[in-house]
Amino acid sequence: MKYLFSNVLGCFIFDNQFNLIEEVKFIKTEDYFKKNKLEPELNKKYPDLVSVPPEKLSSILSFFKDSKFYSLFYQKNLELTKQKIKSSVSDDTLIIQTISNIEEVNKLGNILAKRLREWYSWYFPEFSESIGDNEKFTELIVFRTKSELLRELNLRDKESMGADLKEEDVKEIVLLGKEVLQLYQLKQKHEEYLKVLMARHCPNLLELAGVTIGAKLLEFSKGLKHLATLPASTIQLLGAEKALFRHLKIGSRSPKHGLIVNHPFIQKVRKEDKGKASRSLADKLSFCARLDFFKGEFKAPEYKKELEAKFLS
Amino acid sequence: MKYLFSNVLGCFIFDNQFNLIEEVKFIKTEDYFKKNKLEPELNKKYPDLVSVPPEKLSSILSFFKDSKFYSLFYQKNLELTKQKIKSSVSDDTLIIQTISNIEEVNKLGNILAKRLREWYSWYFPEFSESIGDNEKFTELIVFRTKSELLRELNLRDKESMGADLKEEDVKEIVLLGKEVLQLYQLKQKHEEYLKVLMARHCPNLLELAGVTIGAKLLEFSKGLKHLATLPASTIQLLGAEKALFRHLKIGSRSPKHGLIVNHPFIQKVRKEDKGKASRSLADKLSFCARLDFFKGEFKAPEYKKELEAKFLS
Numbered sequence: 001m002k003y004l005f006s007n008v009l010g011c012f013i014f015d016n017q018f019n020l021i022e023e024v025k026f027i028k029t030e031d032y033f034k035k036n037k038l039e040p041e042l043n044k045k046y047p048d049l050v051s052v053p054p055e056k057l058s059s060i061l062s063f064f065k066d067s068k069f070y071s072l073f074y075q076k077n078l079e080l081t082k083q084k085i086k087s088s089v090s091d092d093t094l095i096i097q098t099i100s101n102i103e104e105v106n107k108l109g110n111i112l113a114k115r116l117r118e119w120y121s122w123y124f125p126e127f128s129e130s131i132g133d134n135e136k137f138t139e140l141i142v143f144r145t146k147s148e149l150l151r152e153l154n155l156r157d158k159e160s161m162g163a164d165l166k167e168e169d170v171k172e173i174v175l176l177g178k179e180v181l182q183l184y185q186l187k188q189k190h191e192e193y194l195k196v197l198m199a200r201h202c203p204n205l206l207e208l209a210g211v212t213i214g215a216k217l218l219e220f221s222k223g224l225k226h227l228a229t230l231p232a233s234t235i236q237l238l239g240a241e242k243a244l245f246r247h248l249k250i251g252s253r254s255p256k257h258g259l260i261v262n263h264p265f266i267q268k269v270r271k272e273d274k275g276k277a278s279r280s281l282a283d284k285l286s287f288c289a290r291l292d293f294f295k296g297e298f299k300a301p302e303y304k305k306e307l308e309a310k311f312l313s
Numbered sequence: 314m315k316y317l318f319s320n321v322l323g324c325f326i327f328d329n330q331f332n333l334i335e336e337v338k339f340i341k342t343e344d345y346f347k348k349n350k351l352e353p354e355l356n357k358k359y360p361d362l363v364s365v366p367p368e369k370l371s372s373i374l375s376f377f378k379d380s381k382f383y384s385l386f387y388q389k390n391l392e393l394t395k396q397k398i399k400s401s402v403s404d405d406t407l408i409i410q411t412i413s414n415i416e417e418v419n420k421l422g423n424i425l426a427k428r429l430r431e432w433y434s435w436y437f438p439e440f441s442e443s444i445g446d447n448e449k450f451t452e453l454i455v456f457r458t459k460s461e462l463l464r465e466l467n468l469r470d471k472e473s474m475g476a477d478l479k480e481e482d483v484k485e486i487v488l489l490g491k492e493v494l495q496l497y498q499l500k501q502k503h504e505e506y507l508k509v510l511m512a513r514h515c516p517n518l519l520e521l522a523g524v525t526i527g528a529k530l531l532e533f534s535k536g537l538k539h540l541a542t543l544p545a546s547t548i549q550l551l552g553a554e555k556a557l558f559r560h561l562k563i564g565s566r567s568p569k570h571g572l573i574v575n576h577p578f579i580q581k582v583r584k585e586d587k588g589k590a591s592r593s594l595a596d597k598l599s600f601c602a603r604l605d606f607f608k609g610e611f612k613a614p615e616y617k618k619e620l621e622a623k624f625l626s
Contacts, residue, residue: 082472082473082474085474086473086474086475086476086477087476088476089435089475089476089478093435094435094478094482097431097432097435098485100428101428101432101489104424104425104428105425105489105492108421108424108425111417111421112417112418112421115413115414115417118410119410119414122402122406122407122410159395160395160399161395161398161399162399162402163399163400163401163402163406164399165402165407168506168509169407172411172502172503172506175499175502175503176414176418176499176503179418179495179496179499182492182495183492186488186489186492189485189488190485190488190489193481193485196481197482
């Protein structure tokens with residue numbers, strides 16, 4: 001009877017007196033990952049080889065108590081851990097990071113745009129009032145002069161309540177405006193990048209859910225692997241946790257949909273069908289996540305057609 | 314006995330039967346501001362002219378009840394209000410707006426820099442750890458390659474725990490980094506502009522308090538006029554309202570200084586002198602605000618020397 005024992009240093013074979021017979025050292029750290037191939041080979045060489053039963057383990061471990069192993073163990077473990085950390089960064093990580101950055105950039109853009117409006121209002125309050133969209137407002141005040149904008153509102157300069165600021169004062173407002181535009185542009189670029197990431201990682205999910213909702217599903221479920229294991233009913237309610245727990249706790253109405261509520265398909269469906277449609281969409285999204293995780297076919301366009309035929313005809 | 318009554322429409326003279334004798338209409342809205350010059354002239358013309366006593370006011374006002382005045386009143390009042398709003402925007406307004414924007418931009422820059430660190434850490438965590446300053450960190454990762462940075466930390470690529478990201482992934486991180494730098498640059502430009510604003514509005518305050526503290530004093534006191542009327546002891550504690558009310562309410566130690574605590578002079582003073590020094594500085598700042606408000610001399614450098622002679626020698 002012989003015993004086989006493997007650790008980060010190598011594969012070790014002991015006789016039944018626990019004396020070392022043979023050792024295959026892992027020279028490079030990566031060799032450790034070949035363990036599963038090496039062990040069967042050793043098994044062939046020693047037909048009476050068994051893995052160490054628990055009650056004998058302490059005798060084997062005492063062999064490794066020798067201080068000559070200490071620094072080796074430390075070093076190999078450290079390297080292995082580093083490699084594991086390194087390989088833990090996946091497309092999932094990047095997608096989740098990117099979608100949350102996009103949301104942050106968008107939020108900050110809006111904060112600055114609000115400041116910009118406040119500041120610009122000292123100069124030309126009527127214009128700030130006349131236009132609701134932050135991005136469009138910013139573009140106009142950056143690229144047009146006040147007199148052009150006055151003409152657009154059919155106002156004469158004298159009629160405006162805005163102060164007559166000096167050129168240097170206006171220049172500073174425009175600087176802030178340019179920054180706001182930069183932020184919105186960055187958001188757009190990140191969204192294009194996110195699309196590329198998702199096209200290589202989860203094409204089906206991208207096709208059916210769209211960039212933002214697809215990425216947010218990954219964010220909420222902490223990655224494609226987990227999303228693929230979720231039941232459709234959970235996917236349907238991802239992002240509606242608050243409403244769900246309120247339902248469970250105080251018996252308010254159960255939520256019909258989580259973040260998929262913003263999906264253009266759900267938006268188009270008749271109000272009385274929204275619940276059913278959400279359920280069907282979540283079903284198909286769940287299929288997509290599984291197809292993508294197991295590198296299956298590209299079936300999302302088919303699903304899309306099915307859904308539309310069922311609810312939008 | 315004749316009565317003089319002025320309003321936004323003009324100056325009106327009535328006899329003692331309250332019949333109109335003469336009227337001087339304000340054709341342009343701006344004429345209203347010449348009222349104080351016009352009234353003495355009318356007084357010369359009619360030596361027995363008096364302003365309307367309160368008990369006769371209703372008889373005069375009934376004269377204006379005529380509906381032909383309605384739209385005129387409406388229009389003139391609107392124009393005057395607009396003009397008042399227009400002229401209410403002062404350098405104070407711009408300074409307060411600018412300092413609060415600077416703080417916002419700085420905050421947003423730091424939020425994005427934190428995101429950037431998080432994102433970059435997937436790629437090269439050791440570098441993010443090695444450098445504390447956000448701005449310097451961002452500059453380095455934008456303008457240097459990973460291999461250059463690795464060399465700087467004396468690391469080989471294999472030793473880093475960071476993932477091997479594709480070029481397109483790194484490009485996206487650098488895009489965010491550039492945005493962060495833009496925000497910091499915008500902050501700097503706004504600070505230069507703020508200096509220009511303050512140099513023309515309150516040179517003494519700028520000289521003694523510095524840009525940021527000076528502007529924040531104006532922000533907290535809502536303008537130079539109000540700052541000039543504040544007692545020095547209030548200026549000393551501006552920005553320490555929380556601590557002051559805690560002191561008044563539960564008897565904790567009274568605060569020694571508000572936002573002037575960050576003034577380089579207070580920072581340099583020996584700890585046991587900080588209270589006295591804050592008081593003296595607030596004294597001089599109060600002088601500065603008054604000099605600036607009443608367009609007085611430029612005495613701040615003198616004050617600075619006095620303070621330094623008293624506490625830093």
